[in-house]
Amino acid sequence: MYLLIPAAGKGTRMGRVRNKLLLPLLEKPLLFWTLLAAKKSNAIQWIGIIGQSEDFADFKSILADLSLSKPVELILGGTTRQESVYNGLKALPTSAEHVLIHDGARCLATPDLFDRCAKALETCQGLIAGIPVKDTIKIVDENGLILDTPDRSQLWAAQTPQGFDVKLLKQSHDQGYQLGWEVTDDAALFEKCDLRVNIVLGEETNLKVTTPVDLAIAEYILRQRLES
Numbered sequence: 001m002y003l004l005i006p007a008a009g010k011g012t013r014m015g016r017v018r019n020k021l022l023l024p025l026l027e028k029p030l031l032f033w034t035l036l037a038a039k040k041s042n043a044i045q046w047i048g049i050i051g052q053s054e055d056f057a058d059f060k061s062i063l064a065d066l067s068l069s070k071p072v073e074l075i076l077g078g079t080t081r082q083e084s085v086y087n088g089l090k091a092l093p094t095s096a097e098h099v100l101i102h103d104g105a106r107c108l109a110t111p112d113l114f115d116r117c118a119k120a121l122e123t124c125q126g127l128i129a130g131i132p133v134k135d136t137i138k139i140v141d142e143n144g145l146i147l148d149t150p151d152r153s154q155l156w157a158a159q160t161p162q163g164f165d166v167k168l169l170k171q172s173h174d175q176g177y178q179l180g181w182e183v184t185d186d187a188a189l190f191e192k193c194d195l196r197v198n199i200v201l202g203e204e205t206n207l208k209v210t211t212p213v214d215l216a217i218a219e220y221i222l223r224q225r226l227e228s
Contacts (some may be wrong), residue, residue, distance in 0.1 A: 001041075001045060001046075001098060001100060002044075002047075002092055002093070002096045002099045002100070003048070003101075004048045004050060004075075004085065004088040004092075004102070005031075005038075005047065006050050006077070006085055006103055007049050007051045007055070007059070007077075007104035008051045008055075008077025018055075019052070020105065020209070021055075023209075023215065025209075026223070029058070030105065030107045030209060030218075031104050031107070032062050032065065032066065032107075033222065034106065034109070035047070035063070035066055035068070037111050037114060038070075038111075040111040041115055041118075042115055043115045043119070044070065044114055044118070046070060046071045046093065046096075047070055047071070047072045047073070048072070048075050050075045050077045050085070050087060050088045051075070052076070075087055075091045082182065082183060085101060086173045088101075089169060089170050097165070098121050098122075098163060098166060099163065100117055100118060100121070101160060101162050101163070103160045105210065107209060108203075108205050108218055109160075109203065109206045110206075113129060116200060116201075117200050120200045121163040121164075124198045125165045125196055125197075126162070126163065126165065126190045126196065127198040127200050128160070128163075128185070128187045128197060128198075128199060129159040129160060129162070129199075129200050129202035130159055130199050130200070130201070130202050131203070131204060131206075132155070132157075133155040136149065137149070137152065156199055158185060158187065159208075162187050164186060164190065168190070168193075169189070172186075172189040172190055172192075175189075175192075175193055176189050176192070207221075
C-alpha cells in the first residue's frame with residue numbers, strides 16, 4: 001500500500017507561522033508520531049510526505065531519527081491541501097494502484113487503522129475512516145437561527161486515512177481542477193464525480209491537532225499509551 005501524508009500547511013490556529021507538524025509532542029515532532037505508525041503498519045510499503053521546501057531539512061531529520069526502511073519521497077506541496085494531494089498523486093510510482101491519504105496532523109492514528117483501511121480498499125473504490133457523531137447537530141443560518149436538526153444516526157465525523165483507487169482519484173482531481181472545484185478532502189471530489197465512498201470505523205483518539213487544546217489532549221492520550 002502507498003501512503004501520502006499532506007504536511008504542507010501552516011500552524012495559524014496554533015499561533016505559529018511555521019509548519020505545526022514540527023511542534024513537539026513528548027519531545028518529538030508531531031510528524032514523528034504519524035510516521036512511526038506508518039513504520040509499524042504491515043500494509044504500508046511506500047510513503048510520500050507532501051510539504052514545503054523550507055521544511056524538508058526538518059523532515060529528513062525526523063526520518064533519520066526513525067531509521068525507516070520503507071522508501072520515502074519528499075514531494076513539493078501546493079498552496080492548498082487539494083493542490084498538495086494532486087502533486088502527491090502525480091509523484092506516486094507508476095505501479096501504485098491504491099493509495100491511502102492521511103493528514104500528518106492526525107498523529108495518533110494507529111498502525112492497525114492503517115492496516116484495516118488498506119484491507120478494506122481491496123473491495124471498494126474509495127473509503128474514509130470515520131466515527132459516529134455523538135452530539136446532536138444543528139443546522140444554523142447566517143443569523144444564528146436553527147433551521148434543522150438532522151438525524152444523528154446517519155451522521156459520521158470524517159477522519160483520515162482516506163483510501164482510493166489511484167486512477168479514479170487522479171481523474172477526480174483532474175476534473176476538479178478543470179471545473180474549479182474547491183473541497184476540503186479527497187472523498188468530496190470522489191462524491192462530486194458520482195463515485196462511491198465507503199466508511200471504515202475510525203478511532204476515537206484519532207484527533208486532528210489544530211489548536212493548543214488539541215495538542216494538550218494528544219499529549220495526554222500518547223502518555224497513556226506509552227505507559228500501558
